[in-house]
Amino acid sequence: xxxxNSVTNNTxxxxxxxxxxxxxxxxxxxxxxxxxxxxxxxxWVNIEGGTYQVNRRRIVxxxxxxxxxxxxxxxxxVEPGAMRALALLRGAExxxxxAITGLLVEERHDGGVTLYNEGDAGEKLYIIxxxxxxxxxxxxxxxxxxxxxxxxxxxxxxxxxLSDWRHTTTAQTLTPSVFMTLxxxxxxxxxxxxxxxxxxxxxxxxxxxEDGPKHNRYGEAAFDISSYQEGEPELQRTFxxxxxxxxxxxxxxxxxxxxxxxxxxDLYNNNYDQLREQLRLTIEGMKERQESEIIxxxxxxxxxxxxxxMRIRTRSGPPTPDDMDDLLARVWKEPAFFLAHPRAIAAFxxxxxxxGVPPPTVNIFGSPFLTWRGVPLxxxxxxxxxxxxxxxxxxxxxxxxxxxxxxxxxxxxxxxxKQGVVGLQQIGLPGEQVPGxxxxxxxxxxxxxxxxLATLYFSAAVLTDDALAxxxxxxxxxxxxxx
Numbered sequence: 001x002x003x004x005n006s007v008t009n010n011t012x013x014x015x016x017x018x019x020x021x022x023x024x025x026x027x028x029x030x031x032x033x034x035x036x037x038x039x040x041x042x043x044w045v046n047i048e049g050g051t052y053q054v055n056r057r058r059i060v061x062x063x064x065x066x067x068x069x070x071x072x073x074x075x076x077x078v079e080p081g082a083m084r085a086l087a088l089l090r091g092a093e094x095x096x097x098x099a100i101t102g103l104l105v106e107e108r109h110d111g112g113v114t115l116y117n118e119g120d121a122g123e124k125l126y127i128i129x130x131x132x133x134x135x136x137x138x139x140x141x142x143x144x145x146x147x148x149x150x151x152x153x154x155x156x157x158x159x160x161x162l163s164d165w166r167h168t169t170t171a172q173t174l175t176p177s178v179f180m181t182l183x184x185x186x187x188x189x190x191x192x193x194x195x196x197x198x199x200x201x202x203x204x205x206x207x208x209x210e211d212g213p214k215h216n217r218y219g220e221a222a223f224d225i226s227s228y229q230e231g232e233p234e235l236q237r238t239f240x241x242x243x244x245x246x247x248x249x250x251x252x253x254x255x256x257x258x259x260x261x262x263x264x265x266d267l268y269n270n271n272y273d274q275l276r277e278q279l280r281l282t283i284e285g286m287k288e289r290q291e292s293e294i295i296x297x298x299x300x301x302x303x304x305x306x307x308x309x310m311r312i313r314t315r316s317g318p319p320t321p322d323d324m325d326d327l328l329a330r331v332w333k334e335p336a337f338f339l340a341h342p343r344a345i346a347a348f349x350x351x352x353x354x355x356g357v358p359p360p361t362v363n364i365f366g367s368p369f370l371t372w373r374g375v376p377l378x379x380x381x382x383x384x385x386x387x388x389x390x391x392x393x394x395x396x397x398x399x400x401x402x403x404x405x406x407x408x409x410x411x412x413x414x415x416x417x418k419q420g421v422v423g424l425q426q427i428g429l430p431g432e433q434v435p436g437x438x439x440x441x442x443x444x445x446x447x448x449x450x451x452x453l454a455t456l457y458f459s460a461a462v463l464t465d466d467a468l469a470x471x472x473x474x475x476x477x478x479x480x481x482x483x
Contacts, residue, residue, distance in 0.1 A: 025271050025272070027272060027277060027280075028277055028281060030281055030284055030285075032284075032285070032288060033284050033288065034288065034291075034380070034381060035365075035367070036287060036288065036291045036380075037365075037378045037379065037380060038291050038294065038295070038339060038378065038380055038382075039287065039290065039291050039294075039423070040365065041336070041337060041378060041414065042294075042414060042421065042422065042423040042460070043414055043415045043416065043420075043422050043423065044422070044423040044424070044425050044435070044436075045416060045422045045423065045424055045425070045461075046425060046426060046427050047251070047424055047425070047426055048426070050250060050251045050426065050457070051248050051249065051250050051251075052248065052249040052251075052424050052459070052461055053246050053247070053248045053249075054246055054247050054248075054249070054461055054463055055242060055243065055246045056242070056243045056246060056464070057220045057221065057240060057241065057242060057243065058220070058221060058241040058242055058243050058244070059218075059219045059220060059243065060214055060215040060219060060220065060221045065085035065308050066085060066152075066153030066154060066308045067082050067083065067085045067086070067127050067153055067154075067155055068082045068085070068153060069082065069127065069129045069152075069153065069180060070129075071129065071130065071178065075106065076106045076129040076130075076178050076179075076180050078101055078104060078127065078129075078180050079101070080094065080097040080098045080100075080101040081094075081097065083097050083100055083101060084097065086155065086158070088158070088162070088204060088205070089204065090204075091204060091207070092200065092201075092204060093200055095196070095197065095200075096197050096200050096201060099190055099194070099197055100182065100187070100190070103182055103183070103186050103187060103190060104127070104180040104181065104182055105180070105181050105182075105183070106129075106178065106179070106180055106181075107178075107179040107180075107181050108176070108177070108178050108179070109131075109173050109176070109177050109179070110173070110176050111173050111174055111175045111176050111177075112172065112173065112174075113172065113173045114170065114171070114172045115133070115171040115172065115173065116157075116167050116170065116171055117167070117170050118137060118138065118167055118168060118169055118170045119166050119167065120166060120167050121160070121164075121166055121167075122157060122159070122160020122161050122163070122164075122165060122166065122167055122184065123161075123183060123184050123185070124157055124161065124181045124182060124183055124184065125155060125156075125157050125158055125161040125181065125182040125184075126155060126156050126157050126171070126179050126180075126181055127154075127155045127179060127180040127181070127182075128150055128151060128152055128153065128154050128155065128177060128178075128179060129152065129177075129178040129179060129180055130152055130177060130178040131151070131152070131173060131174075131175050131176060131177020131178060131179075132149065132150070132151050132173070132174040132175045132177065132313060132473075133149070133150045133151075133154075133156070133171055133172065133173055133174065133177065134146060134148075134149055134150075134171070134172050134173075134174050134315075135147045135148040135149070135150065135156060135169050135170070135171055136169060136170050136172070137168065137169045137170065146315075147169060149174075149312065149313050149315055150313075151313045151472070151473065153308075154308075156171060157171070161182070161184050161187075162205075174315070218465070218466075221240075221241055223238050223240075224236035224237060224238040225238065247461075249300060249424060249459050249460075249461045250459070251424060251425070251426060251457040251458060251459050252293065252297070252299075252300070252457070252458055252459050253455065253456070253457055254286055254289060254290065254293075254455070254456040254457075254458070255453065255454065255455045255456075256282065256286070256453075256454050257442065257451050257452070257453055257454075258278055258279065258282050258439075258451070258452040258454060259449050259450070259451050259452075260274065260275060260278055260449065260450050260452075261447075261448060261449050261450075262444065262448045262449070262450055263448065265450070275452075279433065279439055279452070279454070282454055283433060283434065283437060283439075283454065286437065286454060286456050287434075287437075287456075288382075290456060290458055291380065291382050292382040293458075294423065294458070294459075294460045295339075295380065295382045295383060296382065296384065300459050300460050300461070301460075302339075302410055302412070302421065302460065302462070302468060303383075303408060303410070303470065305460075305462045305468060306410075306462075306468045306469060306470040307465045309465070310330055310331075310465060310466065310468060310469040310470065311469070311470045311472055312326050312327065312330070312469070312470075312471055312472070313471070313472050313473045314471060314472075314473050314474055314475070317473070317474075317475035317478060318347050318348075318350070318351050318474070318475045318476075318478040319340075319344060319347055319348040319351060319409060319471065319474045319475075320348075320351045320355075321351065321352060321355065321357060321372070323471055323474075324338070324348070324372045324373075324409075324471075325373070326471070327409070327411040327469050327471050328372075328373055328375065328411065330411070330466070330469040331411045331412065331413055331466065331467065331468070331469045333413060333418075333466065334413050334418055334420075335375050335411055335412070335413055336375075336412055336413055336414040336415075336420070337375060337376045337377070337378045337411075337412065337414075338372070338375060338376065338377045338378060338409055338410065338411050339378050339380055339383065339409070339410040339411075339412070340377055340378070340379065340380070340383060340407075340409040340410070340474075341379070341380065341381060341383040341385060341407045341476065342379040342381060343385065343405075343407070343476040344383070344407050344409055344474050344476050345370060345377050345379055346476070347474070347475065347476045347477075347478060348370075348372075348377070348409075349370065350478070350479065350480060353480075354480050359371055359372050359377075362376055364376060375411070383407055383408060383410075384407065385405035385406065385407045385476060386405045386406040386407070404475065404476070404477030404478075405475075405476055405477060406472075406473055406474060406475060406476075407474045407476055408470050408471060408472050408473075408474060409470070409471040409474055410468065410469070410470055410471075411468075411469045411470075411471075412467060412468045412469075413466075413467045413468075414467075416463065418467075419463045419464040419467060420462075420463060420464075420467040421460065421461070421462050421463070421467055421468055422460065422461055422463065423458065423459075423460050424458060424459040424460060424461060425457060425458050425459075426457050429455070429457075436456055436457050436458055437454070437455065437456040438454070438455050439452050439453070439454050439455075440452065440453045440455075
């Protein structure tokens with residue numbers, strides 16, 4: 001008998017039966033949705049008038065900033081105006097800055113080079129264009145103590161440069177580094193040859209000495225307060241002065257128009273409301289973008305909001321317990337949480353495992369979080385990883401992102417009562433779907449397409465400089481082999 005490829009059914013086939021069956025449908029899924037823990041953990045302040053003003057005490061003496069420099073055609077360059085980042089040159093006139101910039105000399109050193117030793121005469125001011133430098137000293141027992149770790153834009157050697165003191169520390173490069181240096185001998189020759197420049201510099205130094213005892217370590221005016229046990233001395237008189245130009249934060253606006261044909265909403269709403277699903281997914285996308293901008297926006301983003309004194313660098317690349325302790329030493333007043341990329345948290349976990357100190361976990365909102373010193377590490381994939389790295393081929397890593405790269409870890413104190421970080425929004429908008437986000441009907445055009453305007457107003461503010469710290473240069477691609 002001839003063979004047949006067909007199969008004779010004695011009952012109703014599955015394919016035929018499916019024509020009378022309704023499948024169970026899911027709502028549209030979206031891979032890009034994340035928990036957005038930052039938006040949940042930030043205290044939100046409702047503002048009126050679209051502006052939030054942060055009033056602070058007046059700063060008498062501003063702390064030194066980072067000196068912006070760059071490499072052009074493999075040559076280091078510093079603009080004269082950038083030298084005002086030095087506290088001693090804060091109010092310097094352009095002729096003095098231009099003359100000083102003309103004296104800068106480029107130096108390059110490999111990693112492990114000692115720039116000066118403890119006890120050496122202070123002959124140079126060092127500005128780091130590229131690289132990493134460790135400042136260390138020795139204790140009473142002869143043990144090495146690390147005092148500071150400097151990187152791009154930092155400077156050191158200022159105290160010994162200005163006076164005839166000898167260095168009280170040792171400076172050593174940790175990586176190949178590029179410097180711009182200012183020699184004290186050449187600087188003195190400059191002042192000796194120009195009475196005008198000398199007069200301008202001496203005026204800056206006098207102002208610095210006069211302001212010294214008038215401020216605290218944050219640069220705020222010191223209080224005149226009497227303290228005594230006996231007698232009746234004359235009491236001190238004081239007042240609190242305010243910053244005359246406080247920072248104002250304007251709400252950022254995010255908008256999009258959702259378009260949907262009336263035929264779709266009329267005929268295809270039997271399982272899910274088409275308009276509702278369109279709005280839900282769009283709102284999810286806007287909230288994801290909101291968290292990203294709170295972290296990365298160049299105007300109010302947290303990554304750029306940290307002042308130089310609250311920025312530190314990893315010593316060896318991967319985030320170690322020592323690095324996290326350094327962060328906690330800066331935001332020591334009621335720290336709320338770390339914020340890090342999931343890969344940075346994984347890198348920190350590997351370093352803890354290597355040292356035999358696995359971090360404990362805690363449940364927040366029903367989800368487990370790693371902690372360090374009792375402070376949770378909150379993940380967010382909105383923190384950028386330096387894209388200038390080589391990624392493994394897709395076939396080699398089976399689709400996983402196993403590339404090396406650099407990122408940052410944030411630590412913050414939150415809330416208005418604690419002078420911390422807060423989110424800003426305005427609630428009560430017409431057509432509000434979630435706090436600060438509204439959807440309004442715009443009408444139907446000649447093609448029977450309905451339009452809906454989705455609007456989200458938001459921003460973020462850091463109330464005091466010591467509320468936010470950043471660990472920079474976090475390497476996420478470091479792995480260890482164990483026997």
